[in-house]
Amino acid sequence: MPAIRARRLFDGMDLLGERVVHVADGKITAVTEDGPADLDLGDVTLLPGLIDCHVHLVFDASTDPVGHLRESSDEEVLDRMRGEAARTLAAGVTTVRDLGDRGYLALRLAEKLGVTEGPEILASGPPITTTRGHCWFLGGEADGVEGVRAAVRERARQGAHVVKMMVTGGEMTPGTYSHLRQYGLAELRAAVEEAHAHGLPIAAHAHAGEGIADALAAGFDTIEHCSFMTEHAAAHDDTIIARLAASEVIVSLTAGMVPTDVPPPPGVAKRLPGIMASLRALYAEGVSFVIGSDAGIGPIKPHGVLPYGAQMLVGLGYAPLDVLRSITSRAARACRVADRKGRIMQGFDGDLVACGGDPLTDISVLQRPSAVFRMGRRVR
Template identity: 80%
Template sequence: MPAIRARRLFDGRELLGERVVHVEDGRIAAVADRGVADLDLGDVTLLPGLIDCHVHLVFDAGVDPVAGLAGATDEELLDRMRDAAAATLAAGVTTVRDLGDRNFLALRLARKLSVIEGPEILAAGPPITTTKGHCWFLGGEADGVDGVRAAVRERARRGAHVVKMMVTGGEMTPGTHSHLRQYGLAELRAAVEEAHAHGLPIAAHAHAGAGIADALAAGFDTIEHCSFLTEDSAEPDPAIIARLAASDVIVSVTAGMVPSDQPPPPGIARRIPGILQSLRALYAAGVPFVIGSDAGIGPIKPHGVLPHGPAMLVGLGYAPLDTLRAVTSQAARACRVADRKGSIMAGFDADLLAVEGDPLADVTALLRPVAVFRMGRRVR
């Protein structure tokens, strides 16, 4: 039975001292505070493998990911997605929630990928959107109550792990707008009801305050982005934030990017101060949160970018401990895999990440992986 020793262990909730983690048949068999180790990793912190709650493996992280998608066959896209999955795993991200692909390719990849080739993929398939709505080109157009119910049923039939719905428009699709709603409340409630009837969680892409409020009222399980965008800025709404804090919804904040000399598009640049204000306001109110990187949507969002997310939030005043929980145990809860991922304890999957030093003292330690294990097999 392989045994791994680390100077410190973050079990998904708290930072502990030296521990020896025993692994058997891809799962954690025991966690001991002493004993003989087959592998002594030295002065590192061992954490659960990170969980990215929002990625798009189908996008190539290029300057125009939509154009890169349009000219590719499904088989070509699958090859690219394999590379994206490998890069993600190498960064210490052992589980991802893919919230938008074309032709259910992420589901196909999830069924083909071996444990040493990439993270576990929890896939939504094409996001449900209005005709010519945000990301319509992925193939998820559905209108009206009956249309969105049928779309949810199709995803359940195909084996999706989660449903994704575009409550507001987005920045990647000409003709749609992040500050405007795409669906009425009746359609949103129908989608939620249908998803829950099939045992599926449902995630809302929502930027505008009105869209966030609708997603909350309709009963979505997670709200992605939650940025409170207006036409020219971003303005957090204290009343909506208070309702979020009092609810069971988990907000998936979009955080993590690689440094770049390229300025953001003007429409985003002028909204950045308000977006940062929204992130601070959500945290100050105690809204439960996880981190979704949105990996794949541009050059500053390469696959495997999630470890940059906690540092960004700590820079905004978030406690390092809360950001670590947001990419481990809290993320597992949001993704409905908290019975086997996101924590280091007996019976859980042996998805593990070892980083230099102490990430509570310096959260950028997540950017310095020493070892990565997927189902007990070392892949880095």
């Protein structure tokens, strides 16, 4: 039975001292304070494999991800996605929730991908959007109450793990706007009801304050972005934030950018000060959060960028312990895999990442993993 020793262990909830983690047949069989180890990782912190709650494996993180996708065949895109999955896993991200692809390619990749070739993929398929709405080119257009119900049923039939719905417009689609809503409450409630009837969680893409409020009222399980964008800036609404904090909803914060000479899109750049203020306000009010990096949408967000999101939130005043939970145990809850992911404890998957040093004193160590294990097998 393989046994892995580390100087410190973050078990998904708390930082502990030296531990030995025993793994067999891809599962953690025991965690002990002493005893022999087959592999001594030395002065590292061993954590559960990280979970990114919002990625787009079909996008290549280039300056024109939409154009490159449009010009590529499904097989070409799948081949590229394999490489992105490998990069994600090498970064210590062992589970991703893919919230928007073309033609259910992420589901196809999940079926073909070997355990050591990439993270576990929990996929939504094409996001549900209005005709010519945000990301319509991914193939998820649906209008009206019956239209969105049918769209949800199709995703359930295809085997999706989660439903994604574009409550507001977005920055990647000309003719749609982040500060404007795309659906009314009737359509949103119908989508939520249909998703829950099929046992599926449902995620709301929502930037504008009114869209965030609608997603909360409709009963979405997670609200993505939650940036409070207005037409020319971003300005959070304290009343909506208080309602978020009092609810069971989990907000998936879009955090993380790698250093690059390529600036953010102009529409995002001009709103960044307001978005950062919104992030501080959400945390101050105690809103339950995870991190969804939005990996793939541009050069500042390559696949595997999640550890930079952790550093960003700590830099905004978030407690490192809260941030670590948000990318492990709380993320597993948001993704509906909390019975086997996000913790280092008996019976859970052997997804592990080791980083030199202590992430509670220097969260940036997550950006330099020294070892990564997927279902007990070392991949880095």
